[in-house]
Amino acid sequence: MSEEKPLAPTRVPAWTRAFVAVFLAAFIVCGVGGIELWPLTGWRLFSVSRQRLDVGWSAMTVDTRGREAPLPLGRMPISYRGAALLVGRFARMKDADREALCEALVAGANRVGARAVSLRIYRVEVDHSIRSGKRPAAPLSMLAYQCGNGRVVSLQT
């Protein structure tokens, strides 16, 4: 605040001052408190430390013969971009939401050429510190859910 120029404080209208005060107060409160009132935000980008052991979720399509293939998210429309995140929240969803998500992903995969009838969701543990060349050493995958035809089966122990 070093470059103060000639001031005319009384000439800036009171409503302008109030507008600036309210806007900056909201901006600062959200920033300090980590509050999300988008587009006001808590700026929590990458703020939580990542750990060596990463637990993620992976979805596979299953065809009529029971063969698995990765959910082709790369080929699916942009509107499916958030699917990978949502699959990770499967455990916290209500049954109806899980079924709806599962149906939407199966339909989306089939629209780009997959012949899926159901979906399998795996819990994947990756230890980033153990490398095999440019990739992590084999991740540990455990089948957690199978869903399709309006049914969700939890296989978690």
Next chain:
Amino acid sequence: MRRVERWIFSSGSAERLAAVRIGLCSVLAVRLSRTVYVHLAGQPRALYRPLSFMKFFSAMPPRLPVLIVQVIGVAAAAAAAFGWRTRATLPLAWAAGVFLNGMTTSQGKVVHNDVLLLLCLVPLLVAATADVWSLDARAGRTQRGEAFRYGWPVNTAMIVVAGAYFFAGFAKLVNSGPGWVTGGNMRWILYAASDARPVPNGLALFVADRAWLAHIVAGCSMLMELTFPVVLFSKRARPLYVAAAAVFHIGIWLTIGLDYWPQAMAAGIVLIDWTAVVARVRLARARPAISPG
């Protein structure tokens, strides 16, 4: 507090405010012309995860209304950049920007890419941004006023830029503490980013494979973020921080694949006094002509 208030409402230059308007509105016009919004409009309802005001909608808005908002938004942002009917076109462009980017942030994750741009435009919504360098001024609809009208919008936007970076660093300190820098955090971020891609990312792996380098990158990132408010006190520091932010965002794009160019551009447009830069360039060009010999 009184000092802060005096600084915010200090007088400024109409040209500098106009330069900020032109820059921010141009970036907004480019951002709003992306096809992502129309593609999102076809999203199945089960994938919709609204945030903030988007909770008023039960699903992503339909394609036709989105396309109409997008066309109006791009046209309004371009018109505001040219300074045509700016009192109406700038708020219209901003509203379209908030609505359309509200869609991108309703997929299960807070999207920050355009947030700084939108927040920097807030003070301009009610400011006299088109008194010079505008079609409004050419047509006689606006005219240059007194200097107190032009300082506060730019100063408020500068606080927003400084705050955005500072709060990002602050959140890291609050949520992770010094461990964000001293632990393996940066290595695991980079490994995870590379491992999620079909082809490994060489630059991300180069840093992640060297713990000392990952600590330096993490330390420099946090240092830049936490000290960013220096730009409010030191005019000389501004180009340095703008350059550091550009390097920071290019680094993130190259390693993690996150495209934050609108944020870097917003920081540069607001913090650099482009009218002074242009004047300096003109002076430098004129100098040889008047030098003796």
